[in-house]
Amino acid sequence: MKKCDEIGRRKDEVNQHILNLKRQQAETRSRYQRYVSVMNNARKLSQKKDVKALEELSLRQVGIFMSKWNKSEVFRCNYEKSMVQSLQIRQLYWDGRIRNLDKEEEQQLLLNC
Known part of the structure; x- marks a missing residue:
């Protein structure tokens, strides 16, 4: 049973x-x-x-x-998540500016030290 x-x-x-x-x-x-x-x-x-x-x-x-x-807060969260992924793929900041990868890598190295 x-x-x-x-x-x-x-x-x-x-x-x-x-x-x-x-x-x-x-x-x-x-x-x-x-x-x-x-x-x-x-x-x-x-x-x-x-x-x-x-x-x-x-x-x-x-x-x-x-x-x-x-x-809807759920709508906002889902939209922001999808936009962040899309922007990262295109190497852009959240506000649409182009990322300076060399500068970011330099900052990451400074943060890791």
Whole structure:
């Protein structure tokens, strides 16, 4: 009985984990589809040279982003983590300035001494 109960509990945990992964996948797919849609709209507007509509699209997207930024600390943390990784790959500081690697290496050597 105990083994059956334990197996049942583990099965429930695994099923819950699978459901969470499927939910995360659906959310990611949804965000990607929204991104593709916005980029396609922007491309079409730029091809038509409709500057006013492109500006409106831009302002609407900035408004959506700022709304999420102001409402959710989780959103801010996730965004900052992803941006820091992206900036590090491109060898930029958090504010977008180009890193001076020689100077940083020199500072690291001084700190290690």
